Amino acid sequence: MIRVVDLRLPCKGSGGASEIASPPIDPRPVPATDSRPLYPGVARGPGRSLSALRAHSSRASGRRLGRRAHCRPHYLGRQAPQRARLPGQSWHSRLGARPRRGGAAPELRTHHSLPRVIARPILRAEAIGKRFRQRPVLSSATLWATPGRITALLGRNGAGKSTLLKIAAGWMRADYGVVIFKDERLTRPRLPHLAxxxxxxxxxxxxxCPTVTLGDHLLAVQQRFSQAALDQVVSRLRLETLLARKSSTLSTGERRRAEIAVAVMRRPDCLLADEPLLGIAPADAELVSQSLRDLAGRGTAVVVSGHEVPRLLELADELVWQTAGTTHFLGTPQEACNNDQFAREYLGAAGLRVVADRRQQPC
Structure with missing residues (x-):
């Protein structure tokens, strides 16, 4: 909108009367009187638009800082900051992009030793690293827990199996790595939150608790979760004669059966058991193994560690070997039986005989 200012200046006419004189209107924009440059090396003038000035500045920056600055002028010649891709993280999630609508989801790039699985893991501990003073224990170790399947974590004493399970459960903090539980990415997981x-x-x-009886423990769990019948769990694990005893008086096998009873009554979505078969009688080991199978049959993701190779080969659906600070997926028990390196370096001579016997019959 153009505003006309009436100056009402008198002028001489033919009849001597005063007339109104209005200045002529110029539709062209008024040129700038400021001669300072709007961008370095570019003088602003009436014939230069703002877009042209910006384009000229981008080309000038590209000539000064190189071709990368011309392609990405907002980074001023520096490489765009990008986060490192962790094992198991797709490029789409790293760059913040989403897959196209209607198209297939991006393929999950997993750890080099983990295969492509059909079921989606509920728990993923990826690229875990841990060092105790000057001794590195874990270096890019990865562990998955899949619903409805039992994963056995095998390795020598001191390989870091318990450390990896503690980090995955939020019991211990890792130096680096990430834990993903139910699609929630946690760099510092805590056990109360995961529980x-x-x-x-x-x-x-x-x-x-050493001063509380086993019966009081089970009653407290039943009142808190109320998901399983107490009598069925007690009878299945043969705990009828142990209900009135305190936890401190239980043997190793009895204590393990009691802890498995607590886990069964909770009916968790994911169970991490550190050496549940250690130091127990074969009859107790069979009861514990059957309870773990029942949990997996109801959809629970179960991860167990231990050295009882014959029992774990019968129990587990898939095996993970932890050595030299990292993990290697061995696959099914049949595939683990065919792995000569695993049998030679971990099982030893006795393990080679076990593998030879298992090769003669289907696992």
Whole structure:
């Protein structure tokens, strides 16, 4: 909108009367009187538009800083900051992009030793690293827990199996790595938070209160979760004669059966058990193994560690070998039987005989 200012200046006419004189209107824009450059090396003038000035500045920056600055002028010649891709993280999620609508989801780039699985893991501990003073224990170790399947974590003493399980359960903090539980990415997971979302962790040492009877423990779990019948769990694990005893008086096998009973009554979505078959009688080991199978049959993701190779080969659906600070997926028990390196370096001569016997019959 153009505003006309009436100056009402008198002028001489033919009749001597005063007339109104209005200045002529110029539709062209008024040229700038400021001679300072709007961009370095570019003088602003009436014939230069703002887009042309910006384009000229981008080309000038590209000539000064190189071709990368011309392609990405907003980074001023520096490489765009990008986060490192962790094992198991797709390029789409790293760059913040989403797959096209209607198209297939991006393929998950997994750890080099983990295969492509059909079922989606509920728990993923990826690229875990841990060092105790000057001794590195874990270096890019990865562990998955899949619903409805039992994963056995095998390795020598001191290989870091318990450390990896503690980090995955939020019991211990890792130096680097990430834990993903139910699509929630956690760099510093905490056990209370994971437990509230359905994770159960059974450490090698007992979690039962030593001054409380086993019956009071089970009643407290039943009142808190109320998901399983107490009588059925007690009878299945043969705990009828142990209900009135305190936890400190239980043997190793009895304590393990009691802890498995607590886990069964909770019916967790994911169970991490650190050496549940260690130091127990074969009859107790059979009861514990059957309870773990029942949990997996109801859809629970179960991860167990230990050295009882014959029992674990019968129990597990898939095996993971931990050595030299990292993990290697061996596949099914049949595929583990065909792995000569695993049998030679971990099982030894006795393991080679076990593998030879298992090769003669289907696993």
């Amino acid at each position: 509230s979302r359905g994770l159960c962790y059974l450490p090698e040492r007992s979690l039962l």
